[in-house]
Amino acid sequence: MSKKLAIIHTSFATVEPLTALAKDTIEGCEVVNFMDDSILPQLMRNGGDLSAVEGRWLQYVVFAKDVGAACVLNACSSVGELTEKARRMVSIPVIRIDEAMAEKAVGIARRIGVAATLPTTLRPTLALLEKKSREAGKDIELQSALAEGAYEQLVAGHKDMHDAILTKTLKELADKVDIVVLAQASMARVIPSLSEGIQDKFLSSPVLAMQRVKAVLDIQSLKTEEENYN
Structure with a gap:
């Protein structure tokens, strides 16, 4: 079972610590980072109107699935509400960091x-x-x-x-x-x-979110093992 985790960032400040946390928390975890530092400035200018950034942020979720990620972590609370839409778009779990x-x-x-x-x-x-x-x-x-x-x-x-x-x-x-x-x-x-x-x-949020990612990946691994056994 793949342990590839895609993390979608809107700030460079979260890339290094979340990558390190994922590898410390999840044995054998491979991390793929997507970073778009244009999203937060745009939201700050438009008063937090998510419709202006929704299309491209959701595209990163699709990219994550395309590169073989088993799970996606939305690292930005400002776009946290887009997580529900992302979950309806792809078959892999999408975790909201907060x-x-x-x-x-x-x-x-x-x-x-x-x-x-x-x-x-x-x-x-x-x-x-x-x-x-x-x-x-x-x-x-x-x-x-x-x-x-x-x-x-x-x-x-x-x-x-x-x-x-x-x-x-x-x-x-x-x-x-x-x-x-x-x-x-x-x-x-x-x-x-x-x-x-x-x-x-x-x-x-980081440690609690990564523990949830680990739990989701562990459940996926168990299901895969049961399917292979049967």
Whole structure:
């Protein structure tokens, strides 16, 4: 059974860490990366209108299937809502990077904070948490915070400035809620630098998403073995 994972990125910031995480989490995993750094700037200009980028993003999913990927990981929360359409287009699983994180947050907390460095990420992340709360039949209270200027610093190569702005936002939000969800995979880098006493108040998507990818690939492998045995 193939363990080829295609990851669709909209920022260079996620390529290296997610590739390394996939290889550490999934034995024998081969990673194929698709990167389009024009998507986020376009969404920032048009107020997050996904219809403007939908066609080309979905094409990457088709490309992923064409290169033999057994699974696709959508690494960008800003286009997370396109995952459902992608699942109807191809026969291979398409994983939304923040879905497992949202399910865990709803399962363990009522007052949930959502932090982002991009305004285009806040709305889809809040919508996902509301959807998961309805599915779980649980009432939740959401608060959001935008670390203004952090993403621009990261893109400019000023990682320390990005981390400083984001850390301040996270600490302030953590005081108001039970748990804080990090809306972008690129934000996970700051968690180890926080004091150990509050690190447990933050949920990031990469590890949880990759564990889900591994579970999906393991199920596929079992099905293939059963089919070959029969």
